Amino acid sequence: xxxxxxxxxxxxxxxxxxxxxxxxxxxxxxxxxxxxxxxxxxxxxxxxxxxxxxxxxxxxxxxxxxxxxxxxxxxxxxxxxxxxxxxxxxxxxxxxxxxxxxxxxxxxxxxx
Numbered sequence: 371x372x373x374x375x376x377x378x379x380x381x382x383x384x385x386x387x388x389x390x391x392x393x394x395x396x397x398x399x400x401x402x403x404x405x406x407x408x409x410x411x412x413x414x415x416x417x418x419x420x421x422x423x424x425x426x427x428x429x430x431x432x433x434x435x436x437x438x439x440x441x442x443x444x445x446x447x448x449x450x451x452x453x454x455x456x457x458x459x460x461x462x463x464x465x466x467x468x469x470x471x472x473x474x475x476x477x478x479x480x481x482x
Contacts, residue, residue, distance in 0.1 A: 408455045411472065417447065419470065421456055430458055430467040437469045445472075 409423040420429045432438070432447050440449045450456075454472040461468035 411452050411454045411456050413452055414450050436467050439471045
């Protein structure tokens with residue numbers, strides 16, 4: 371009697387351990403990775419740059435206190451060109467750029 375009970379307990383234990391391995395028969399569909407759209411300079415006029423990301427356009431005023439970097443080098447407003455990828459950090463006033471970091475050379479040209 372004890373041997374039958376031991377066999378039954380062993381079978382129940384084996385089934386309970388193995389069952390979770392077979393429970394996940396269906397795999398969930400992987401959700402597509404979100405697409406990244408870089409922020410790009412649309413235009414540069416006067417002391418304002420206009421940037422576009424995901425079809426949303428924003429204009430930022432560049433002040434004398436704004437820090438501008440182009441390809442890792444300190445730059446001026448004149449060095450910012452449409453088509454460059456950009457990151458704009460705003461200050462206290464959300465319409466003014468505190469820092470502008472641009473990369474790339476517009477038009478696929480080579481940097482000299």
